[in-house]
Amino acid sequence: MKSVKASAPGNLFFSGEHAVVYFYPAIVTSVGKRTFATATERSDNVVEVESAAFGKATAKIQNGKLENRELEKKELGSILDLCEKTIQEFSITNGFSLSIDSQIPVESGMSSSTAVLCACLKAITELFGKSFKEEKYFDFLLPLQVRIHGGKASGTEIYSSTFGGFNRVQKVNDDGKISQKVKNLGKQEFSVVIGNTKVRGPTALVVGSHHPSIIKRFPEMVEGSWKKIEKIVNSMQSSIKKGDSVKVGKLMNNNQKILSKLMVSHPKLDDCINEALKAGALGAKLSGAGWGGVMFALVKKEDQEKVAKAIESTGSEAIITEIGVEGVRLEA
Structure with missing residues (x-):
């Protein structure tokens, strides 16, 4: 039976997560941790999914729909x-x-669900010889991501997992059609250490429930926070293009303070961030939804191991990996 294997990378937000859902800009990079999907032909009408993280699911193709889901x-x-x-x-x-x-750790803030969607879409379309350009992934996958994220999503991670690289991304509403305004920030030589707290970060709960709650109760504070984050993104974009890692680190720290004020951090995230900074990190912040998941530290290359050990001292997992990597692709 014919098989096709594809993969897509996870992502990290240098700045702008949460705000990006509400049409403010963000800076996002793909990371060297990937999700792999292998699609294999069958001789019947059954669709079978086997996930290392979540087990099995089956359904039957009937009249263009998947019926009898288990x-x-x-x-x-x-x-x-x-x-x-x-x-x-x-x-x-x-x-x-x-x-x-x-x-990619599940519910970690590294876009595990988006990487799965991109890798599976690539594998299935290639298996059946269907031409489907990456430029179409955003429109095709956004409704699914919105559902996964509790009714709101920016789609930023879809772009990053599809195309990879280091990008400034902003959601745009053009007469009811959601699209992305993207500026590629080029290849960067920054070094990072990711800290996985092993506390699952519930994106749907944070985006679907917490956001509406604080917007309703503290509208001026939230709007002011989004605008401060936008200024950070603009300043960070300039610093990234200059390769000024010290300034980028300071801006990451400022972004983290705002995220804490928005009540999306977590004691374990704060613990990892504080230890990373004490060990010499240039900057450190959570990435993604928060309430658990991952943080990451921007470091000098020679300090990676030292910062990794500091993160591990909290009981968290330290991950050293590349950033700005290739997006969705076929695997040999």
């Missing part, structure tokens, strides 16, 4: 939704199997 965990529902949408888009009638494995 899932070991609810998180697999979004993958079946992607399969159904792809089946409908390309009139696929043959069944297939999807095997998913990931280097």
Whole structure:
């Protein structure tokens, strides 16, 4: 049976997560930890998904829909939704199997769910010989990401996981159609250490419930915070282009203070951030939804191991990896 393997990277936000949902800019980079999806032909009409993180799910293709769904965990529902949408888009009638494995921690703030969607879409379309350009991924995947994120999403991670690199991204509403305004910031030589707190960060809860709550109760504070973050993004963009890692680090610290004020940090994140800074990190902040998940530290190359050990001293996992890597791709 024919098989196709594809992968997509996770992401880190240097600045602007949360604000980016509300049409403010963010700076995001792809990371060297990837999700892998292998699509394999079947001789029947069954779609079978096997995920290393969430177990198995099955369904049958009937009249362009996936019927008789059986899932070991609810998180697999979004993958079946992607399969159904792809089946409908390309009139696929043959069944297939999807095997998913990931280097990205689940619910960590590193865009694990987006990397899964991108890798699976690439694997399925290539398996059936369907031409689907990466430029179309955003519109195709955004409704699924919105559902995963509790009703609101910027789509920033879709762009980053699809195209990779180091980018300034801003959600734009053009007469009701959501798109992305993107500026590539070029190849950068920055070094980072990621700290995985192992506390799962519930993106849907933070974005779907916490945001509306604080916006309703503290509208001026929240709006003021978004505007401060926008200034940080603008200043950071200039500093990144100059390769000024010291200034970028200071701006990361400022962004983290605002995120803490917005009540999206977590004691374990704060612990990792403080230890990283004490060990000589140039800057450190959470990435993604918060309330757990990951933080990362911007460091001098020679300080990576020292900062990694400082993060590990908190009981968290330290991850040293590249940033600005290639986006979705086929694997040999």
